[in-house]
Amino acid sequence: MTDTLLIELGCEELPAKSLVRQAEMLATGMHKQLADAGLMESDSRLRWLATPRRLAIVGEGIAPRQADRRLERKGPAEKAAFDAEGNPTRAAEGFARSVGLAVDQLDRLENEQGRWLYAEIDEPGRSLAELLPEMLDKVVREMAGARSMRWSDRSDRFLRPVRWLVVLYGDQVVPVSLFGLEAGRETRGHRIHAAGAHAIERAGDYERVLRQAFVVADYDQRRKRIAEQVRACAESAGLATQAESALLDEVTGLVEWPVAVVGSFDEGFLEVPAEALISSMREHQKSFPLFSADGELAARFITVANIESEQPELMIHGFERVIRPRLADARFFYEQDRQRPLADRMERLGEMLFQERLGSLADKAGRLQELAAALAPAFSADPADCARAALLSKCDLLTEMVGEFPELQGIMGRYYAQADGEPEAVAVAIQSHYLPRHAGDALPEDPAGRALAVADRMDSLVGVFAAGKKPKGGKDPFALRRAALAVVRILEQSRCPLSLDELIHRTADALKAQLPVSDEDRDEIRRFLYERLRSHLTERGIDTNTLNAVTAGADGTVADFVDRALAVQAFADDPEVESLIAANKRAANLLEQAGDIEIPEIDANSLQIDAEERLFEEVIQAEGAIDQLLSERDYPAVLRRLAGLRPALDKFFDDVMVMVDDDSLKANRLSLLSRLRALFLRIADVAKLGRA
Numbered sequence: 001m002t003d004t005l006l007i008e009l010g011c012e013e014l015p016a017k018s019l020v021r022q023a024e025m026l027a028t029g030m031h032k033q034l035a036d037a038g039l040m041e042s043d044s045r046l047r048w049l050a051t052p053r054r055l056a057i058v059g060e061g062i063a064p065r066q067a068d069r070r071l072e073r074k075g076p077a078e079k080a081a082f083d084a085e086g087n088p089t090r091a092a093e094g095f096a097r098s099v100g101l102a103v104d105q106l107d108r109l110e111n112e113q114g115r116w117l118y119a120e121i122d123e124p125g126r127s128l129a130e131l132l133p134e135m136l137d138k139v140v141r142e143m144a145g146a147r148s149m150r151w152s153d154r155s156d157r158f159l160r161p162v163r164w165l166v167v168l169y170g171d172q173v174v175p176v177s178l179f180g181l182e183a184g185r186e187t188r189g190h191r192i193h194a195a196g197a198h199a200i201e202r203a204g205d206y207e208r209v210l211r212q213a214f215v216v217a218d219y220d221q222r223r224k225r226i227a228e229q230v231r232a233c234a235e236s237a238g239l240a241t242q243a244e245s246a247l248l249d250e251v252t253g254l255v256e257w258p259v260a261v262v263g264s265f266d267e268g269f270l271e272v273p274a275e276a277l278i279s280s281m282r283e284h285q286k287s288f289p290l291f292s293a294d295g296e297l298a299a300r301f302i303t304v305a306n307i308e309s310e311q312p313e314l315m316i317h318g319f320e321r322v323i324r325p326r327l328a329d330a331r332f333f334y335e336q337d338r339q340r341p342l343a344d345r346m347e348r349l350g351e352m353l354f355q356e357r358l359g360s361l362a363d364k365a366g367r368l369q370e371l372a373a374a375l376a377p378a379f380s381a382d383p384a385d386c387a388r389a390a391l392l393s394k395c396d397l398l399t400e401m402v403g404e405f406p407e408l409q410g411i412m413g414r415y416y417a418q419a420d421g422e423p424e425a426v427a428v429a430i431q432s433h434y435l436p437r438h439a440g441d442a443l444p445e446d447p448a449g450r451a452l453a454v455a456d457r458m459d460s461l462v463g464v465f466a467a468g469k470k471p472k473g474g475k476d477p478f479a480l481r482r483a484a485l486a487v488v489r490i491l492e493q494s495r496c497p498l499s500l501d502e503l504i505h506r507t508a509d510a511l512k513a514q515l516p517v518s519d520e521d522r523d524e525i526r527r528f529l530y531e532r533l534r535s536h537l538t539e540r541g542i543d544t545n546t547l548n549a550v551t552a553g554a555d556g557t558v559a560d561f562v563d564r565a566l567a568v569q570a571f572a573d574d575p576e577v578e579s580l581i582a583a584n585k586r587a588a589n590l591l592e593q594a595g596d597i598e599i600p601e602i603d604a605n606s607l608q609i610d611a612e613e614r615l616f617e618e619v620i621q622a623e624g625a626i627d628q629l630l631s632e633r634d635y636p637a638v639l640r641r642l643a644g645l646r647p648a649l650d651k652f653f654d655d656v657m658v659m660v661d662d663d664s665l666k667a668n669r670l671s672l673l674s675r676l677r678a679l680f681l682r683i684a685d686v687a688k689l690g691r692a
Helices: 016-036 090-098 128-143 203-212 219-236 245-252 267-271 274-285 312-337 347-351 361-379 383-392 400-404 411-419 424-432 447-466 480-494 500-511 519-539 544-551 558-572 575-594 610-631 635-643 646-655 663-681
Strands: 003-011 047-051 054-062 069-077 107-111 114-123 162-169 186-188 197-199 259-264 288-291 297-305 353-355
Touching (some): 003 128, 003 186, 016 047, 016 128, 016 219, 054 203, 069 090, 090 114, 162 186, 162 203, 186 203, 219 245, 219 259, 219 288, 219 297, 259 312, 267 297, 274 297, 274 411, 347 361, 353 361, 361 383, 383 447, 400 411, 411 424, 447 500, 480 500, 480 519, 480 558, 500 519, 519 544, 519 558, 558 635, 575 635, 575 646, 610 663
Antiparallel strands (some): 003 054, 003 162, 047 054
């Protein structure tokens, strides 16, 4: 009979941002151990539960012991097991000892390779109680990462000190020792509402016992409960919250018995940019800002307490008293920063090193000023706006506000630039050039912001590669992979007419006075950018074969590459073109087989067979039509026109022998295939498509 297994590690307060990861590691590790030992089905799962003071797993259907097994053991070859007199050798005796039998008790296994010593032995299964201590110890050791700690005089390491241990199988305590603790059946309740030990009679009672002790152990239930309370509080105040997924996760990791309440602050603080107040509330107080129906920040907030107070008004007053100094700090930083223009900070940028060979942030701003202005026409932006925004783009890093709230870089730069009377396009670009800040984030929508965003990332990418500090393995200190992905996304969305080669060339020109960029570096940067582009499209469902085909086709812009990839993917998915793809592969193979044979222009008078004459005529007709369609970038129509060549191409390969003995005839037919291939290559190398 199977039963339920419960393991709980009771800890001092665990870091909220690490809680889910640690719980998942415990569940994943124990699942593997139990499944490998045959104590649970491999497709079963262990539920993990986590609060700030505990990590736990609950597994149903866990077997009390392993099944007995019959093991088949193959020993040495018979001729190596016995000497010339028929006496067992050391190899035979050693094998016999390993299986617990005498040599004369061993069987023989005969196969095509010969005869071998052989034994079947019965191995009794071990109990869960025998196996669990070693299993849990192994998993816990694997969970101890770089930020784990030691406590007391023990050498054990864990994320936080472990203070109690529960290991129950059904209603029985499993004897496990860990961190100097002996496993028991007593968990701990809420520090205030139900302090002290609470006995668990059966493993399946775990969550019920904790709920009676004012602890919601299930992380997802607790998160849902917080979300519902926050929404209800906002509605009762006639206000709304914004998308707060990350904050919800963090708050869920901070409380065991959530109770949401609404507080308020002095409306005078609303004179400070809303983003600064929001950051202060979210980052410092883990509170949810509230907004009016038109999206304006209100002088109210929601905090989630870890206690159900009998005097909630006093608790709310306490939260208001704590949040006030934080908002006052934000107002002070804003007022201090406003005392001098943003541009006055440009000189101090020279004191901030960007990279040893690339100089300071002042050097970078100077390069960006040149590069952003040069890129401006490609993004329909004003070069003067781009140059000014580039010069000011890093100045807010030296403000008090950004020093306290780094996530406000660019945002505060926009506010300060607007206050200084800078053109609106300049102010907006200072903020938007940081977009996208992370995967899936929005892209800059303003022309100057797009130009500066690409210039900033290309300067880092090309410069760092030229400085010999390209990403290696998992190390990417300058976040160049993220920068490259941002570049290709912006180029795609804006339909920028510059190719990646042109972009690399212009960036290298802006860098050449400080650090020359070699041809090898340029080639490597191009490959790096294309890898990110391919990765980006793979996530959108484009097949690897399609990407290989498009990469082998004509060079162009990023937007053009994406358009061709989407068109070719749809083309490849059509079963009607399968023979066309096969014919292209055959043509490519024949041209490759021809090697260095010089292929002349097609001599129409040398076409001898109806099938090759027909293919030649259709290729000529298709060339004119495709020129027009390509000028309109109507790639689906181009591919449909190419697909129309399929009957003629199939007939050609049915009726025409290409690799004939007559060299001039062979060269003429290869020339026809080469001209046909050239048509396809203007979109993609269709020969690289295919079905798995």
